[in-house]
Amino acid sequence: xxxxxxxxxxxxxxxxxxxxxxxxxxxxxxxxxxxxxxxxxxxxxxxxxxxxxxxxxxxxxxxxxxxxxxxxxxxxxxxxxxxxxxxxxxxxxxxxxxxxxxxxxxxxxxxxxxxxxxxxxxxxxxxxxxxxxxxxxxxxxxxxxxxxxxxxxxxxxxxxxxxxxxxxxxxxxxxxxxxxxxxxxxxxxxxxxxxxxxxxxxxxxxxxxxxxxxxxxxxxxxxxxxxxxxxxxxxxxxxxxxxxxxxxxxxxxxxxxxxxxxxxxxxxxx
Numbered sequence: 001x002x003x004x005x006x007x008x009x010x011x012x013x014x015x016x017x018x019x020x021x022x023x024x025x026x027x028x029x030x031x032x033x034x035x036x037x038x039x040x041x042x043x044x045x046x047x048x049x050x051x052x053x054x055x056x057x058x059x060x061x062x063x064x065x066x067x068x069x070x071x072x073x074x075x076x077x078x079x080x081x082x083x084x085x086x087x088x089x090x091x092x093x094x095x096x097x098x099x100x101x102x103x104x105x106x107x108x109x110x111x112x113x114x115x116x117x118x119x120x121x122x123x124x125x126x127x128x129x130x131x132x133x134x135x136x137x138x139x140x141x142x143x144x145x146x147x148x149x150x151x152x153x154x155x156x157x158x159x160x161x162x163x164x165x166x167x168x169x170x171x172x173x174x175x176x177x178x179x180x181x182x183x184x185x186x187x188x189x190x191x192x193x194x195x196x197x198x199x200x201x202x203x204x205x206x207x208x209x210x211x212x213x214x215x216x217x218x219x220x221x222x223x224x225x226x227x228x229x230x231x232x233x234x235x236x237x238x239x240x241x242x243x244x245x246x247x248x249x250x251x252x253x254x255x256x257x258x259x260x261x262x263x264x265x266x267x268x269x270x
Contacts, residue, residue, distance in 0.1 A: 015083040040075045050128040051085040071133040115163040158186035171199035179206045195233035
């Protein structure tokens with residue numbers, strides 16, 4: 001079993017008695033038991049799918065300090081389960097994990113940029129926190145948590161840099177992630193970011209030009225696809241303002257038949 005960064009060095013998983021677990025100092029949170037209905041139902045049906053994280057208590061023999069997984073542990077208590085799967089850390093690893101978890105718990109409450117908030121949400125999920133717990137802590141829906149997790153899964157450093165710099169926003173990136181292959185997203189972001197297209201216009205444009213079908217042509221057509229994308233974004237932005245469908249019809253009228261014509265056709269837009 002691997003963690004978000006690839007391994008669980010100095011760690012192992014074992015079944016631990018729930019009554020031997022208590023919160024690590026500074027990491028305990030008040031819980032609304034009613035809010036655990038969804039989590040309890042999931043655990044009752046499927047069991048605990050993601051182990052909690054603990055370390056041995058230095059003062060009490062047989063006791064464990066809970067670093068991560070308070071919601072899962074409480075759910076097991078409410079269900080009357082005797083044991084819970086736990087990732088047991090050594091003291092050195094536990095201290096680093098405790099600091100990281102403390103930052104996630106507290107920075108999440110601060111006002112922050114959408115991309116930083118989204119990255120914290122996805123980090124919490126990849127670290128094993130349940131979707132419902134993440135949603136409740138960040139004040140978003142479980143659907144939003146799952147969407148961000150899917151959207152940012154495998155996002156390249158180029159994509160994250162563009163999001164942080166404002167080259168594209170999360171809404172535009174979500175459209176790009178839905179239409180563009182992962183290996184082409186960095187180049188696509190550079191093109192789309194320069195055009196300043198909004199998410200709705202971009203989605204309509206990519207659907208209208210059949211981008212999904214163009215992607216199926218394979219990597220050998222990558223350069224041509226990106227040239228076409230650059231032309232289409234530039235041409236669409238330069239068209240007279242109006243309703244999106246009308247502008248797409250106008251775009252179809254000036255669509256070049258050959259890639260070498262792209263620049264000249266774009267320059268002739270009025």
